[in-house]
Amino acid sequence: MLIIISIVFAVIGFIISNVLKSKFKKYSQVGLSNGMSGAEVAAAMLKHSQIYDVQITQVEGQLTDHYNPQTKTVNLSHDVYYGRSVAAAAVAAHECGHAVQHATAYSFLQMRSSLVPVVSIAANLQQYVFMLGFVGIGMFKSPIFLIIALVLFGITTLFSLITLPVEFDASHRALVWLDNSGFARGAEYDGAKDALTWAAMTYVSAALAALVQFLYLLWMLVGSRD
Numbered sequence: 001m002l003i004i005i006s007i008v009f010a011v012i013g014f015i016i017s018n019v020l021k022s023k024f025k026k027y028s029q030v031g032l033s034n035g036m037s038g039a040e041v042a043a044a045m046l047k048h049s050q051i052y053d054v055q056i057t058q059v060e061g062q063l064t065d066h067y068n069p070q071t072k073t074v075n076l077s078h079d080v081y082y083g084r085s086v087a088a089a090a091v092a093a094h095e096c097g098h099a100v101q102h103a104t105a106y107s108f109l110q111m112r113s114s115l116v117p118v119v120s121i122a123a124n125l126q127q128y129v130f131m132l133g134f135v136g137i138g139m140f141k142s143p144i145f146l147i148i149a150l151v152l153f154g155i156t157t158l159f160s161l162i163t164l165p166v167e168f169d170a171s172h173r174a175l176v177w178l179d180n181s182g183f184a185r186g187a188e189y190d191g192a193k194d195a196l197t198w199a200a201m202t203y204v205s206a207a208l209a210a211l212v213q214f215l216y217l218l219w220m221l222v223g224s225r226d
Contacts, residue, residue: 097170
């Protein structure tokens, strides 16, 4: 059952990912009225927020944009860094939203950052849990195996849930700044909001998948003791 749940949410995640790519492609063709690139938008938002110790870099890949709190870098993909579109502005502002969170000691970002090392280990061990569970279904009936699986999934589920307010808050900060600064208003603002909403849906899907898997394991553990 756990494997079926994973497959179902994998399909949902795949669909959302494709919609996100479609939205990004759509709004990448809508030029920003001020003609600024994603990198320039990011620099403007950081300056407005009085953040001067964060660097803006270009990284390879598509939709690989992220903020690294350890190196204090806003890392933008090629299409976002050089793009002069609504999509580029939205993504660049969103990543700067994370930089603002870091600068203002946003609690959920701090919690997520502190969990990264533990989550990395738990996520790797989960792969073996899936393999063992797939090879020997009977192992899921073992209380010890279930407790181990529950702890691992509990850690990754907590991380996924904490990620939600972090991502939604970063998008909110981005949209407020884009609107107040005049960088994106009217149709441009609506496009930026649409793109960021679908980006957030990828995290919602991942959090739901983790939560359902955790609750299923918890139900199995409780059932095994009856």
